[in-house]
Amino acid sequence: MVTLKLTQMAHGGPAMGRHQGKIFFVPYALPGETVGVEVLTSKKGWARARLLEVVESSPERVEPACPHFGPDACGGCQWQHTHHAAQLAYKADVVWDQLNRLAGLSEVPVRSTRAVSEAWGYRNHVQLQASPDGLGYVSADGQRVEPIDICPIMHPLVAHLFDELDIETGSLERVSLRAGHNTGQQMVVFETIDDEPFELMVNRPVSCVLMPADGVPITLVGNDHLFERVARHEYRVSAGSFFQVNTAGAEVLVDTVSDFLSLRPYETLLDLYCGVGLFSVALAAQAAQVIAVEGHPGAVADASFNVEAAGLDNVRVINEDVAHFLTTLDETIHAVIVDPPRRGCGPDMMLRLASQRPKRLVYVACDPTPLARAAKTITAAGYQLVEVQPLDLFPQTYHVECVALFVKDPLA
Numbered sequence: 001m002v003t004l005k006l007t008q009m010a011h012g013g014p015a016m017g018r019h020q021g022k023i024f025f026v027p028y029a030l031p032g033e034t035v036g037v038e039v040l041t042s043k044k045g046w047a048r049a050r051l052l053e054v055v056e057s058s059p060e061r062v063e064p065a066c067p068h069f070g071p072d073a074c075g076g077c078q079w080q081h082t083h084h085a086a087q088l089a090y091k092a093d094v095v096w097d098q099l100n101r102l103a104g105l106s107e108v109p110v111r112s113t114r115a116v117s118e119a120w121g122y123r124n125h126v127q128l129q130a131s132p133d134g135l136g137y138v139s140a141d142g143q144r145v146e147p148i149d150i151c152p153i154m155h156p157l158v159a160h161l162f163d164e165l166d167i168e169t170g171s172l173e174r175v176s177l178r179a180g181h182n183t184g185q186q187m188v189v190f191e192t193i194d195d196e197p198f199e200l201m202v203n204r205p206v207s208c209v210l211m212p213a214d215g216v217p218i219t220l221v222g223n224d225h226l227f228e229r230v231a232r233h234e235y236r237v238s239a240g241s242f243f244q245v246n247t248a249g250a251e252v253l254v255d256t257v258s259d260f261l262s263l264r265p266y267e268t269l270l271d272l273y274c275g276v277g278l279f280s281v282a283l284a285a286q287a288a289q290v291i292a293v294e295g296h297p298g299a300v301a302d303a304s305f306n307v308e309a310a311g312l313d314n315v316r317v318i319n320e321d322v323a324h325f326l327t328t329l330d331e332t333i334h335a336v337i338v339d340p341p342r343r344g345c346g347p348d349m350m351l352r353l354a355s356q357r358p359k360r361l362v363y364v365a366c367d368p369t370p371l372a373r374a375a376k377t378i379t380a381a382g383y384q385l386v387e388v389q390p391l392d393l394f395p396q397t398y399h400v401e402c403v404a405l406f407v408k409d410p411l412a
Contacts, residue, residue, distance in 0.1 A: 001036045009090040013078035013398035024049050030058040060086035065152045075140040077396040088113040091400040095368045095390050102372035113390040117248035124155045124179050125245045130172040181247035185226040189239045209239040233281050235306050241299040242275050249393035254282045256389050260362045260405040263287045267334035272322050277303035279337050281310050290315040293325050326352040336361040344370020347377045354381035361406040371402055384409045
C-alpha cells in the first residue's frame, strides 16, 4: 500500500497528489486527504490508484446518498462523497486548470461555479442499459452494467417512470426515460438490437417510442415527442433529439448566453449546433435575424416546429453539417453561439469561425478540455477570452457546463 497526501482535484473526477516524484490519480478521494492506495496503472511520471483507506479525512467528505455509489458499483456519479459546495469549487478549479495548461492562458477569467438547481432529483432524462439482471448504468470500471433499484439524481417524474417499469430485457439494449420538468409530460424510449416492435401494456399517460436498430423511431403509445417549457418558451423534443438534462439549468444557460452576447436589434446571430432551437427561439427577439444550423434531421424538425410555434419570422433553420456550412457562409455575422457535442470543435472549425470575424462568440461546452483546445486556437486567431462561467448542470458528477465569451481583439 502507498500512503500519500492529495492536493487538488483533476479533470475526470479523481483527486491527485504526488509521491516520490510521480503524480497519483485517486478516484473517490478528496483534496486534503491522506490516503492509502493500491497502484493499478503506473506510467512514467504518473499512476492511477485505487483507494483502500482514508487515513485523514477531508471535512468536505459526506456520506453518499445512493446505495449504488462507489468504485465497485454504478459509474453514473463520481462525487456523491463530496459536499455540494466543495463540488462547485472543484469544478471551477478544474476549468481554470484546463484553460491554463491546454490553452496557455495564464490569467483565465473563470467565475465561481454557479449552482443552477437542487443537488438531487434534477435529471429529466436518463439512459439505462439492459442486462440479464435488470436495467442499470455502466459500472464505474466501465466493464459491465450495474443494475439499480434507485437513482437519487433522477427527477421525480423520471423516478416514477422507473419505479413502474416492468419489462423483460430480451432484445432491449437501452431504455431512455424522459420528462418535461415544467410540463409534466413523460416518455419512454426503447432501443432494441432488432427491428421488431413488441407488445406493451401502459396504465398511465406516457408516450412510448421504439428505436430499432435501423434508427427509424416507431411510436407505440402516445407521441414520438414531449414538450418542455424553458424561459417562457415551449419546446418540442422528439425521442432522438438532444435537450439539456437539467431544465432549471437550461434556463440559467439561456440567461447566461444572453448576457454574454448582449445582442443589438440590428445584428445577425449564428447559432451552430442549434439542436431543437433552445437559444434561437429564446434570443430571436433580441436580434435582427438568427441563422440556426443543425445536422440532425430530427432536431431540425423540432427546431423548425418550435420557431413556427413561437411565431418567429426572423429565424432560419438550416439542416446541414456545421463544418460544411461554414465553408459556404457568405453573410455578415455579428455574433455566434456554438454549442457542439462533447468532443467540441476542432481547430479547423474554430479558424473558420474566426475568419467570419464576428464581434462576439459564445462557446457552450459540457467538457472543459475541448473548450480549452478551442480557446487556444481562437485566441491565437485574434480573439480575447473575456470570461468563463461554469454552471453546475450535473451535480454529484465531475461534469460541468461552461459558457465562455470571446471577443474580437480590435488590435488583431
